[in-house]
Amino acid sequence: MTILTDLKNILGEEKVFNDDENIEKYSSDQSFVQPRKPDLIAFAENVKDVQEVVKYANKTNTPVVPFSSGLNFHGGTIPKEGGIVLDLSRMKSIQVDDNNWHCVIEPGVTVSQLQDELEKHNLRAMLSFGVHPDRSALTSYAERDPAVAAASFEYGNELIMDTELVLPGGDLYRTGLWSAGGIPGSPMGPVRAMIYRMWTGAQGTLGIFTKMNIKVEYLPKKRKVFLLQFDSFPEAMEPLRMIQRKEIGHECFLINNFNAASLLCKKWKVPEQFPAEKAEAGEFDALREKLPPWLLVLCSNGGPRMPEGKIKYEEEALQEIFSMAHLRTCDDGPIEDMFLKEMLRPWGILKKFCYSGSVHDISFKTTLKRVPEFQKIVMEVINEHNYPLRDIGMYILPIERGRAVHCEIDFHCNPRSKDEVEQVKNLWHVVSERFIDEGAFFDRPYGIWADMVFARAGTYTQKLKELKRELDPNNILNPGHLCF
């Protein structure tokens, strides 16, 4: 097989594989995306390797699928048209800039490694709720996973500063201050101030990120979690709006009792493989019964100086809202402690996979006011499909003080039961379609969502296609994804 020999010549023997076990491993994930086998797997250890592979792929018209950790849960790394899976997980460098609170990471750096390293510098990364500890931190930022602290404006939407990438033709390109040819240190660069955003939400179809400089934040010395309980989501809307208008707290989100119970369930562990093994649910069931239907979680961070002072004035402002709106707090030490931990290492929620083995989420953006409309659609569809309401997980995250909200609605099924898989797949499909029809915004339209979304986006889609043709004339980068 020539590709194999060619790539072994280019990269070295120990970096290229096509054994059955590896091919199988890279051909599927736990999503509903149709599995497909790659021709081979190549490991890049540095930027030059990436450039060489991309150049070779252009010469031979071979698809290249960038792969960092494969833990995206949405089929992003499934090689839809075969070809080379380019595994970047060996690129593991982390460089922390203590003085300016940035950190340059490569694609192989996992979120737990990143957080561990930053902690040594009294810093922290802003991570998203439900990110796997072994997930590539770089791809999580590239995929615009919203941070748990998205409610605060500073960490709402823009965590990327400078980037280094390999373009579809194999050329190296940098954005931000880095593109001036020297050091990283600002998202603004010499050419088109926000150009890097074109490569976000792109599933590696327009270029391969090889390094990323991200904003990091101080590790708070003092924090306090506040919990509010609600019987239904609409009851939480006005208090949430009031809290956000006052800009109280750093992290803020709402979860339903299914997700809260998963987080609190001591017997369950965060799985390492997906789909996961179904686990015993006794403890979980008891917790789900006991917990209020909705919890609003708010974390106040003391600043690096006089931390108590900041928490104090935020708490006073919060108390005012509590008494004005007659809110019920949920004063429970262990739950508060658990949430404090989750703010920094927010992967406990992945224990939810233990319920049935696989989870299929629908995540989209909308406005706070419209969330109940989408809840109603879910109710209608689950009734038609006989799916139990109590088995739905929900997570609602305000972004930038509530201008937008990120919603994640989970459906669970046992991957070993064909019937269950079929039922949930249908349900998931119908809900997705109804949501998109009603204006749920899928800013990351992956898998089956791509066709539904891009068909509606008119000139936006047309220009993306033209850009792809111009930048990647041989269509080698992750073909078959998005609208490409």
Next chain:
Amino acid sequence: MSTKKQKVIQKKLPREVYSALKNVAGEQWIYEQRSVVETYSKLSIEGGSFVKKHEKDPHVLPACVVLPASTNEVQAIVKICNRYHVPFVPFTNGQVFCNPTTQDPTLIIHFSRMNKIIRIDTQNMCATLEPYVDYGMLQAEAMKRGLWNGGTPLATTLCKLASQFAFAGLWQTDLKYGLFSRNIVSVKMVLPDGEILTTGSRCIPKAGDFFEYGPGPDLMGLQRAGVGTNGIVTEITVKLHSWVGDESIPDISAGRPSLVDVHDPKYDNPDKPLKNHKLFWCEFDDFETQIKAMREIAHSGIAIGLNATGVYSAFYCSQTQAMTIKRCEEKFFPEWNCYVILANVTSDKQIEYEEGVLRQIIDEVGGRFLSESYKPEVLEALKPWNYDCIRHSTGYRMNRKFYANAWLPVGPIDSAVTTQREWKKALDTFGELDITDRGGAEDTPFIYALQRGHFCLFETDNYPDPTLPDEIKKAQGFGIYGAAAVVKNSLGPMLMAFLNVEPFTTMFPEAGPDSHLFMRKIRKVFDPNSVAAPGRQVFTEQEWQQFPEAVKNIVNKMREMNDMPAVE
């Protein structure tokens, strides 16, 4: 040096193009009269356009000006330009980068009739604006509703938000709110080929206009900073934030006139900042301490604004140009300083807490607060900033000469030192045009701490006499030298677009690297017929080959002075 003056003959559009345009906009909104088009040829802060006027360069004169009233009309106009291959230039206030880019008869599309706030969405905190809405108009409406857009450039009523999508967008409250780039929800653009692009959630039917990214790869980010070459913004939705200050900006008696004979300080010295806001001025012994303090303040999480201003205080707070000069000579304002803007957004006790933190930091680094007991006369003189650090009360008034060149590099705060060193070197090499040019060499450059200090922007400028073309040319020389100096020193030039316009895009291949090659591809996608200010942002290979050798040589000379190889 004077070139031979020639009589400038105005070029005209072909008659069929003129009548097609007239049919779209209506006869009263299209102008070819010399007296009118002349006013579109001199750009208020672009040195190059002044020089060209002085030298009677015929190419600065547009052929025709059209004033559309809607997106549909803009689209129809752009389609006509494509059909007949007529270059056009989007024009808002014409401060910069609005001259024709080629020798062909060029159409100016002026947006002054598109001046409405389309909607303010108080629930989801954003506002949708037509291109001629300025910061003053937006704030007047938003503040009544307890909201604001997060900042103001140093010219509230001159600066429009839509044109700042194409260029600029720097505020004094960027510490908390980030640059304008961080505050855009979506744009609706007529692309150079006449197609209409909407970005973010707005591009999906029924989704609403509230989220800035996608779908998928983000085109809004790609379109930002196109200096009029990648489409015309006909609607822009910007973010709003909680506003805790006065519902309207209080009047200062008689406003802040820039008339020469009304220069009594009483006209523009508000006693204290707006409700729920407080401004602190700190002084330091040296630059190093200033930078240390600014880093600590930025990292402490307090304040909505943190900046340092040297010579700008003299421009800003002096009632006459003579007073500016005198204050510069006497070094009246603190050379090493910063000002900090605090606000009670969350609670009435927030300022009290933040003041405690600020005092602790200033104490630790060994700085001093200006106060009633320490330099009260300086504090008194700085009063114009009381309102203007947040929102300029009457637009713009600075007592200085012509703002003909600015260095605006970005980078980590330590880069302030590099900026100062390189500016000093440039002054030593070329000589100053005015005493005010020394701002940033002998005192602090203007420093804006951005996004909680994750990066900063530094500003130093030249102020030639606008009536003397040789002085303006010298300022331009500083600009070209600066582009080379900042690249050489790993600083990122941005806002004033030194490398975002030609010939810099092509002549600094270090950027990217080879950004010009990448940008050519983008240009091809968005402007297949080369009609939108062609060649302003990036040349085609052919345009580059035709670019005058003389200018290439000047840029190469500046590169050489910074030990960079010539670009052929």
